[in-house]
Amino acid sequence: MVLIVDDEEDVHRITRISLRSLSHRGSRVRLVSARSAAEARHCMRDNPDVAVVLLDVVMESDHSGLDVSRFIREQLGNTFVRILLRTGQPGSAPEETVVQDYEIDGYLPKAELTSSRLITMVRTALKAYDELVDLESRRRCLETVHESVRELNTDSTWVNFRMEDAGTFEDQTRC
Structure with a gap:
């Protein structure tokens, strides 16, 4: 499951169009939408099997997305979900800083994002998620x-x- 978190409806539409034929492990990838940080937190609580989060930085506030990332990692303790940060304002969330400080797995400036790059990043993140879950199972x-x-x-x-x-x-x- 891929969670799309963005306050812009057009971003949800374009993302769904780009990922509409994406499949993983023989099944179509399920896309779920959240349009605010609060919805994203609720969705993550209710769906612990979310594999990838496409997360906008600026929503209700300049750092809403970063707050969601911290919530996922620290409050939910979810280290498996792959978080791909998407931002239209790279200056408000410098790549090197947020990747390290917020345990982000990918950084995608919206201005540079193509459909092909999005598909590649999501596919890679899904594989990484599967590998982490498999490693945890073997560890147990x-x-x-x-x-x-x-x-x-x-x-x-x-x-x-x-x-x-x-x-x-x-x-x-x-x-």
């Missing part, structure tokens, strides 16, 4: 295996097990 599996091995290695687990018991068990299981 390894954590479970590690915990199981640690439990097996505790003294209390092996106290009642003796090697001569193993021989007795084998003898009982033979035909």
Whole structure:
């Protein structure tokens, strides 16, 4: 799912036209719209599976989009969603500063944005999101295996097990 956050209706229309045929993993990409920072926060709370956010900087205030980014990363603790910042006023949000300070994954000045570049950036962000989710899943599996091995290695687990018991068990299981 891709969340489009912008206060300009034309930006939503153009983005939908540009991404209308975008598919990922065999399915069309679902596009959801928010027209304010408040709507974006609400949408992110209700849809934790949002993979990419196309986020305008200037909406209700000069830094509404940056506030949304901070909300996603800090309050929701969502480090997986890829945030692509779009701005029509690059001077109000200098690229190097916002990418670092707000954990932005891509910076797209609207004046330089083409349909082809948008598609490429969103496709790349979707792949990165999938890889992060997959890595987290594998990390959890390894954590479970590690915990199981640690439990097996505790003294209390092996106290009642003796090697001569193993021989007795084998003898009982033979035909």
